[in-house]
Amino acid sequence: MRYFFESKVEKKEKGYMIQIPFNIWEVCKQRDVIQGDIVLDNSFIYCELLPKEKGNYEIHIEDEDAVQVEMGVLHKILLHIDDTLIRMDQNSPYSFSKPIRKIQDMNVIIQPEDGLCGQACVAMLAGVTIAEVISVMDCREWQATMGRVISALNYYGIDHSDIIIYTEGRKAVLPKCCIMMEKMGRFCHYLVHFDGKFYDSNLGVLEEYDMSKLLGYLEIKC
Secondary structure (H helix, E strand, O other): OEEEEEEOEEEEOOEEEEEOOOOHHHHOOOOOOEEEEEEEOOEEEEEEEEEEEOOEEEEEEOHHHHOOOOOOOOEEEEEEOOOOOOOOOOOOOOOOOOOOOOOOOOOOOOOOOOOOHHHHHHHHHHOOOHHHHHHHHOOOOOOOOHHHHHHHHHHOOOOEEEEEEEOOOOOOOOOOEEEEEEEEOOEEEEEEEEOOEEEEOOOEEEOOOOHHHEEEEEEEOO
């Protein structure tokens, strides 16, 4: 997967570092030091993701790459990490060419208890029950990371962008259909945007949304 965000290049004791504005464990099954690459100011750079604590990471780039970059200002960054998804689509009867359904409408699903918003989003998009999605994802309350959500989308043949856009509360124009990520303490809350409305498994169908709460989104192709 690829992740698009804005951040600064800063000189620290360990070298030149870039802060990542999201929790790597939320989207990536890897741990410890992670190899990746970024596009920064139209330059392709190999990098390492170094762990800080509890899934928070920063990007380390070599001095020769950093000296060509303006320090202390926001840069648009496209981060790529290989092999981030749990494979749950190997025995799937669906594919992107033969999805479980063509998304032409949306019905809200209210989660029966807290911590199932990720499963509820997949259920709304696939047109199935939360119980079925829990079985496919093999995770229960508070366990549906974005990585698992994307893997479940792949299982159901629901096509999506390969870039997660992180807006961090800035103004954004959402695509027709997407999964939205909202920061809630240690966890993310997920909801679906479809055709101008917001489908929240806690609150129902919303006509408006405060974009300052939005951490980022993944476009669903429909």
